[in-house]
Amino acid sequence: MKQGKFVVLEGIDGAGTTTQVGRLQRYLEGRGIKSVITREPSDGPIGTIIRNALRGRIRLPDAAGGGELAKETIALLFAADRVDHLRSEILPALERGVWVLSDRYVDSSVAYQGTLIDIDWVMKINRYAVRPDLTFFFDVDVDVALARIDATRVQKDIFEKRELLVRVADGYRKLYAAQLPDVVHLDAGLPIERVYEDLTGAVSRLLLNS
Ligand code: TYD
Numbered sequence: 001m002k003q004g005k006f007v008v009l010e011g012i013d014g015a016g017t018t019t020q021v022g023r024l025q026r027y028l029e030g031r032g033i034k035s036v037i038t039r040e041p042s043d044g045p046i047g048t049i050i051r052n053a054l055r056g057r058i059r060l061p062d063a064a065g066g067g068e069l070a071k072e073t074i075a076l077l078f079a080a081d082r083v084d085h086l087r088s089e090i091l092p093a094l095e096r097g098v099w100v101l102s103d104r105y106v107d108s109s110v111a112y113q114g115t116l117i118d119i120d121w122v123m124k125i126n127r128y129a130v131r132p133d134l135t136f137f138f139d140v141d142v143d144v145a146l147a148r149i150d151a152t153r154v155q156k157d158i159f160e161k162r163e164l165l166v167r168v169a170d171g172y173r174k175l176y177a178a179q180l181p182d183v184v185h186l187d188a189g190l191p192i193e194r195v196y197e198d199l200t201g202a203v204s205r206l207l208l209n210s
Contacts, residue, residue, distance in 0.1 A: 003097065004093060007134045020196060038089055139186065146162060
């Protein structure tokens, strides 16, 4: 059986990946392609720990100041979640011939954790992350993204702060500076319909070439 394709959507918080991933699934369905939507942090046990940490529900003990978990701890949790996500969900689906559409993946660790701590170490702990067939980079101005976050989120996580998002946006741009055939840049500041057209245009080219 033909393997499914692994497609990843990346960008800073508020870039619009979550909106487009659902639309992409409907587009594929219309072409008779079965896909599953997934995300990182995943919905598995390690991903759940991460979400609790990002929302301040898991903290250091009072005796240690009660602050956020160490950045290294969070980086390792993301890397562990990724291996678990690959083994439990992504690879089995691809083997069944189903496409996997992931809202974030390893490049989120490079862009977020890589701006906060040693980027080479972050890449090293993620060395077993299988490379996607296609990655979409949702490139958007930080203030546009922040306005979207303000309009839609009830609860924000620890990364949704302007200074940090500016650095993360820069991290993504550096990571994708070299134009690679399997990374598609989208102007994610455009209206939803325009972003959708660019996204599906690239996916239909992937379909033609496979
Ligand atoms: P996000 O997709 O924004 O979750 P939600 O929409 O439920 O809030 O992901 C949570 C945050 O985790 C987001 O700010 C990006 C961050 N993140 C990392 O820092 N490193 C990673 O490896 C991943 C996958 C996400």
